[in-house]
Amino acid sequence: MTALTDDTLPVTPRAMRDEMVVFVVMALLLASVPFTGVYPFFVMQALCFALLACAFNLLIGYGGLLSFGHAMFLGTAGYCSAHALKVWALPPELGIPVGIAAAFVLSLITGYISIRRQGIYFSMITLALSQLLYFIYLQAPFTHGEDGIQGIPQGRMFGVFDLSKPTVLYYVVLVGFLAGFLLIYRIINSPFGEVLKAIRENEPRAISLGYRTDQYKFLAFVLSGTLAGFAGALKVFVAQNASLTDVHWSMSGEVVLMTLVGGLGTIFGPVVGAFAIIAMQQYLASFGQWVTVIQGSIFVICVLTFRRGVIGEIAHYFRRSL
Amino acid sequence: MQALYAQLLVGLINGSFYALLSLGLAVIFGMLNIINFAHGALYMMGAFVAYFLLSLGGINYWWALLLAPVIVGIFGMILERTMLQWLTGLDHLYGLLLTFGIALIVQGVFQNYFGSSGLPYAIPDQLKGGLNLGFMFLPVYRAWVVIFSLVVCIATWFLIEKTRLGAYLRAATENPTLVRAFGINVPRMITLTYGLGVGLAALAGVLSAPINQVRPLMGADLIIVVFAVVVIGGMGSIMGSIITGFALGVIEGLTKYFYPEASNTVVFVLMVLVLLVKPTGLTGRAA
DSSP: OOOSOSOOOOOOHHHHHHHHHHHHHHHHHHHTGGGTTOOHHHHHHHHHHHHHHHHHHHHHHHHOOOOSOTHHHHHHHHHHHHHHHHTSOOOHHHHHHHHHHHHHHHHHHHHHHHTTSOHHHHHHHHHHHHHHHHHHHHHOGGGTTTTOBOOOOOOEETTTEETTSHHHHHHHHHHHHHHHHHHHHHHHTSHHHHHHHHHHHOHHHHHHTTOOHHHHHHHHHHHHHHHHHHHHHHHHHHHSOBOGGGGSHHHHHHHHHHHHHHOTTOSSHHHHHHHHHHHHHHHTGGGTTHHHHHHHHHHHHHHHHOTTHHHHHHHHHHTOOO | OHHHHHHHHHHHHHHHHHHHHHHHHHHHHHHHOOOOTTHHHHHHHHHHHHHHHHHHHOOOHHHHHHHHHHHHHHHHHHHHHHTGGGGTTSOHHHHHHHHHHHHHHHHHHHHHHHOSSOBOOOOOGGGOSEEEOSSSEEEHHHHHHHHHHHHHHHHHHHHHHHSHHHHHHHHHHHOHHHHHHTTOOHHHHHHHHHHHHHHHHHHHHHHHHHHHOBOTTTTHHHHHHHHHHHHHHOSSOHHHHHHHHHHHHHHHHHHHHHOGGGTTTHHHHHHHHHHHHOTTOSSOOOO
């Protein structure tokens, strides 16, 4: 298997310091958004997708596994959180864990099935599984089929934070995103993450060193799926609905696109990619189906000329890992 | 009972499309090491080319059956020459991503001009009407689709497994460098193989045009089912793809009769079961 990224630079204290500097700058920039007049709804939406793309990137960038069904975690967590908030009338601090737990269980099951095959088959299996769930959600009564779950109450988090206020909601989503991002960063730089990279680079060698690679891949899959579920649960508060769009294969494709544009296997790439793609959709919304054509073209251009992605190219130029 | 036979026939027709499409995917994967995500979009193009030939050029179904696969096949070969060939030696997943992008472009362009609704395509005069078999009414066109697809599948199998050209092809799948050393133009063979696989998809598109109407997204959901078919059958064997394709179509048809709620999902559920019992697929080599 050829490496996805050529930047296998050792993790030095200096590299980690640089990454933390970039992280703090990113956090400060995002925290100042409500004071700049930028439409907060757009940034919140982008943050949810950025977290989703980061979770997806954990699997492909560090585990070498291309999942073409990550929308199933986003959508499942969204539906379950929405149901918990609306029908069970749970407060937000309990509604979010319900969604995450659902994504966790789903990733246990789908991971157990899909990790049995490698490479290209893995991608096809995850795609087929997400399509299976799509049809289940289309028919299941609690999802309300084509209509989706609408008018979800945002409620008060811990009884204090009124999430119907855009600024409060923005900071809650931001904190959620930053927490998820730091967790992924921690996973990547843990001994577990190092083994994962070793498997990506050379699986037979990792096996010969005594690692049970299937277990590592399975754990990476579950972590990635659960974190994607976290993104889905947060998104419910932003969009105030949960619909079939979030489970559709085109959503899985969009996540892949975001990560590819930003840079597979880079730490900040998925965030940049998510903002770029969401911004593009916002500005080009009036062009109808041409958005699909443009997305397709970006795929083609990225694969043919720009495989490292935006952040990957920058990191390559400065010979850093970002 | 009538309804059961009718659903079995629908199942056989869907099975024909699964077989033609998974056959093409398997042939392409063998030579190019690429899973052709654009296969569904090219199937759709086949149906549209037939539609254009009839509505703009007055060219009938029988010529479309020949011309559409050739035209879409040439389009495919252009794609291979201009884009896919640059992926040689890269990770498999880039091929999937590139062809996914191509599928989005093709489907998006058609959606822009034709929306999401279907365009009608009339059944040719010679195949109109039906036969009363006593136990069921058999529409001639549907019987034709099943028989013709079967013949095309067997012919493709014969071409690859029994002819000299097929032997070159199989050899080049195993070891392209060695085959090149014998003076065979392997890159040209790869291009032709892609054209052949794409042509089969376009042929399926023409066959389905009178049954399913011509829609820009007609291939988008179909390709995901075909992926599941490929996972179940494995891509190692040509005959395996054909048999799995038809068998799954029939099972889907039976499900439509006995438990219609599950007819959309039965192929995916079977895929899960096969993966749990025999992870390498029914005919597959480990991959």
